[in-house]
Amino acid sequence: MPSSKAGAATEPFITLSISHRVGQLHLEVAFELSHRWTILFGPSGSGKTTILRVLSGLVAPESGRIVAQDGGQRTLLLDTSRGTNIPAHLRRTPLAPQAPSLFPHLTVRENLEFGSGAHPDPEMLETFELTRLLNQLPRQISGGEAQRVNLARAAACMNPRLLLLDEPFTGLDLPLRSSLVDNMLAWQQRTGVPILSVTHDVAEAFQIGAEVIRLADGSVAAQGAAAEILSDERDLLLRQLESPCRGSSLAKG
Amino acid sequence: MDVQALWLTLKLALGTTAILLAVALPLAWWIASGNGLGRAMVQAGVALPLVLPPTVLGYYLLVLLGPLTAPGRLLIRMLGHPLAFSFTGLLAGSVLYSMPFAVQPLVAGFRAVPVNLLETASTLGSSPFRIFRMIALPMAAPSLVSACILAFTHTVGEFGVVLMLGGNIPGATRTLSIVLYDQVQDFNYSAANRTAAVLLVFSVLALVPLYVRRNANTRSLLA
Structure with missing residues (x-):
């Protein structure tokens, strides 16, 4: 398990190497996860979501191997050469999909209880600001609230090995995104469950201060601290924010 | 009014609906959860009675269940x-x-359940059976009601299969639709009127709830 210090590296707890073809894209990816929070960073269509789906067991890659190290215990989640493929419901890798897939016939409370079978932890409800929504149905809450339930539901899952978040903060306004990132970090501080999330948002990667795996053309281009891996993007972003002409042209456009 | 035939008809329709639910739920779930030739062939086999004359189905069953074939023996x-x-x-x-x-x-109902909900449920640790029970079945509940009503009323109205396979044995195989046929054969039109009216009223009453539900759903979508 990762250490309690945020972002600190430990022994790898997931080792993945897969080869898979989706449409035009040929994924040839290998990496190790050893940080509390790792971000898969890359443009749309670079295979980020597919990697999450392979990790969670929803997609079987053409070939590959995924090993999980949990304390002293080593579990083979996938090994196509041996025909091993642990089904999604036994992997303990809950996935919060990009579009909040709340069960429409269940209340927020029942959605939260779905993966744990237990009453939601009051501290978690506090962290995600869900206490007053518990008896609402998904159609009665806002998009931002639904996204909070989506994340909290995956986080509330029983004994997760790794939490998978697919663009968890995309499409949310900046203050809401900031508060949700803080919610997730606070939750992680308490539980120590590692997170792998997907984004193409530079600012988000810096706010989390996570380890970044950069994907390009279906393979891992670089892996390391956000400041190091995304320095070019950061400079570009800062230039865009500082340049008055660029700003005004954007405002007009 | 032939009370014995009415009772037999209801017993047959209830029994058929109960057995069909037990068979159709897993079968429809299996058909809806994938594609491929195997599923298409099973679906075609299931749909066959829609186009086959009931007397043909009754005839084959009569032969199959009789002493001329090995399964029958x-x-x-x-x-x-x-x-x-x-x-x-x-x-x-x-x-x-x-x-x-x-x-x-049921197949239509299960197919309408978004795949991402089923996938999310499985990554949250739910077994396929729990996903069926907690997500698919409740979300397809309106289709389940339709399936029950249609199976029940269709059984009440069947004639060709009953005539071929069951004959006309009071208390065992003589259903209301057979009674009506007999009454017309005997030129007993007043009795036939009553029997036909019972079947007609019954069918309309059974169908109304089906459409009340459907229209209510449509309205809520537009609102």
Whole structure:
């Protein structure tokens, strides 16, 4: 398990190497996860979501191997050469999909209880600001609230090995995104469950201060601290924010 | 009014609906959860009674269940009597005949459940059976109601299969639609009127709830 210090590296707890073809894209990816929070960073269509789906067991890659190290215990989640493929419901890798897939016939409370079978932890409800929504149905809450339930539901899952978040903060306004990132970090501080999330948002990667795996053309281009891996993007972003002409042209456009 | 025939008809329709639910739920779930030739062939087989003349279905069942075929002989040896011309035989025929009316709405209902909900449920640790029970079945509940109503009313209205397979044995295989046929044969039109009216009123009453539900759903979508 990762250490309690945020972002600190430990022994790898997931080792993945897969080869898979989706449409035009040929994924040839290998990496190790050893940080509390790792971000898969890359443009749309670079295979980020597919990697999450392979990790969670929803997609079987053409070939590959995924090993999980949990304390002293080593579990083979996938090994196509041996025909091993642990089904999604036994992997303990809950996935919060990009579009909040709340069960429409269940209340927020029942959605939260779905993966744990237990009453939601009051501290978690506090962290995600869900206490007053518990008896609402998904159609009665806002998009931002639904996204909070989506994340909290995956986080509330029983004994997760790794939490998978697919663009968890995309499409949310900046203050809401900031508060949700803080919610997730606070939750992680308490539980120590590692997170792998997907984004193409530079600012988000810096706010989390996570380890970044950069994907390009279906393979891992670089892996390391956000400041190091995304320095070019950061400079570009800062230039865009500082340049008055660029700003005004954007405002007009 | 032939109360015995009315009671037998209701018993047959209830029994058929109950058996169909037990068969159609897993079958429809299996059909809806994938594609491929195997599923398409099963679906075609299930849909066959929609286009096959009921007398043809009844005829084949009569032959199959009789002493001329190996399965028929096996059944006769096991039961001690032929399945044809008995209530049980009629039940078997009705189940096959009304199968598409139970399976098709359920397949449509299960297919309408978004795949991402099923996938999310499985990554949250739910077994396939729990996903079926907690997500698919409740979300397809309106289709389940349709399936029950259609299977029940279709069984009440069947004639060709009953005539071929069941004959006309009071208390065992003589249903209301057979009674009506007999009454017309006997030129007993006043009795036939009453029997026909019972069947008509019954069918309308059974169908109304189906459309009340459907229209309510449509309205809520527009609102």
